[in-house]
Amino acid sequence: MKHKLGYLIFILLFISPLYLWYYTYRENKVKIDNHIQNGNAYFDSGNYERAREEYYKAVKIDQEIEDLFSKEGYEKLSFKDYHGAISAFTKSIECIKSNSPFDYLQRGICFYLTGDSIKACADFMEAKILGDDEAAGYLKQHCE
Numbered sequence: 001m002k003h004k005l006g007y008l009i010f011i012l013l014f015i016s017p018l019y020l021w022y023y024t025y026r027e028n029k030v031k032i033d034n035h036i037q038n039g040n041a042y043f044d045s046g047n048y049e050r051a052r053e054e055y056y057k058a059v060k061i062d063q064e065i066e067d068l069f070s071k072e073g074y075e076k077l078s079f080k081d082y083h084g085a086i087s088a089f090t091k092s093i094e095c096i097k098s099n100s101p102f103d104y105l106q107r108g109i110c111f112y113l114t115g116d117s118i119k120a121c122a123d124f125m126e127a128k129i130l131g132d133d134e135a136a137g138y139l140k141q142h143c144e
Contacts, residue, residue: 032058036068043091052095069095070103073110082110101132108135112142 039054073088089107092100108123121143127135 028061032061035061039091039095043087043095048094051091055091055095068092070100070106073103073106077106077110082114086110086114099130101127101130101135104130105132105135105138108138112138117142 035054035058039051039058042048042051042054069088069092073085073092076082076085076088086107089103089110092103093107104123104127108120108127111117111123112120121139124135124138124143128139
């Protein structure tokens with residue numbers, strides 16, 4: 001009898017919360033994925049306000065995805081997909097409302113590598129204003 005009671009307590013204290021956590025995680029992941037897919041569709045069609053709303057809904061569910069587009073942009077940049085990286089950094093900046101100097105600096109590098117020095121210099125300047133020390137070097141080297 002004691003053994004069965006211990007087993008029941010184990011299930012109630014450890015297994016039940018684990019199952020609840022997993023179920024909640026799975027449900028949240030589906031919701032986040034749906035919001036991101038909807039946001040991407042709105043973004044691609046030029047409806048940035050609706051895209052921003054969908055991305056915010058995803059961020060409300062899980063704060064950690066705020067870095068999602070920055071990471072995607074950096075990955076695309078590392079594979080020399082500059083236009084894809086620009087799109088990802090733009091999503092981070094405009095739709096997630098990132099004030100990350102990193103996003104501006106990296107997008108500026110992508111603009112520069114695609115030949116758009118005007119947009120590159122604007123992003124380098126914004127990165128510098130937001131406190132990125134590296135941005136001053138890019139400004140001096142590419143924009144003066």
